Amino acid sequence: MVRNLGLQLPLLPFTWNDVMYFSLLIPTLTLRVVGVLGALALMLAILGLYGAIFYSVNERKREIGIRVALGAQPSHLLKLFLRQTAIISGLGVSVGLFLGVAATILLRSQFYKISPVEMQVLIPVAVVMILISMGIAYAAARPWIKVSPMEAVRHT
Numbered sequence: 001m002v003r004n005l006g007l008q009l010p011l012l013p014f015t016w017n018d019v020m021y022f023s024l025l026i027p028t029l030t031l032r033v034v035g036v037l038g039a040l041a042l043m044l045a046i047l048g049l050y051g052a053i054f055y056s057v058n059e060r061k062r063e064i065g066i067r068v069a070l071g072a073q074p075s076h077l078l079k080l081f082l083r084q085t086a087i088i089s090g091l092g093v094s095v096g097l098f099l100g101v102a103a104t105i106l107l108r109s110q111f112y113k114i115s116p117v118e119m120q121v122l123i124p125v126a127v128v129m130i131l132i133s134m135g136i137a138y139a140a141a142r143p144w145i146k147v148s149p150m151e152a153v154r155h156t
Contacts (some may be wrong), residue, residue, distance in 0.1 A: 049133050053085060056101040064141075069149035078138070078146045085137035087129065093126045 067077060101117055 045129065046132055049089075049129075050136050052139045053136045055132065057081065057137070057144065061144055063107060063149075064144045065149040065151070068145070074145045078141055081141040082134055083135050085133055089130050089133035093129055096129075097122055 047105075064077060068074075100122065
């Protein structure tokens with residue numbers, strides 16, 4: 001309409017949507033950066049769990065072979081590894097939850113309308129991390145439980 005009237009404006013005309021987009025630019029960019037960093041943190045946590053648990057199981061190959069040779073059932077060995085993993089990952093998740101709540105309390109002024117204990121976020125994250133560690137433990141222990149005792153002892 002301004003162009004049709006032939007008026008010369010030093011500014012280009014803009015719409016209300018342009019104003020809204022510009023005013024939400026910083027929060028949108030912040031949200032995307034936090035989302036990407038959160039996904040990166042989850043990936044690093046999963047890779048760290050994977051490495052630590054697989055290393056732990058591989059270090060116990062001889063023990064697995066000896067237990068199988070003495071008559072241990074594969075299901076009992078699997079329960080042993082899963083129980084030990086659950087204890088360690090439960091402890092790690094507990095410490096992580098405590099440190100997360102403490103960090104949120106310390107940085108409260110940086111967050112808008114966020115309470116230090118967001119149970120809608122903390123509980124699902126804790127459950128998912130424990131389930132991921134249990135799945136990794138299962139995947140790590142399964143091949144060595146199925147192998148013959150002599151094979152397990154020989155690979156140490």
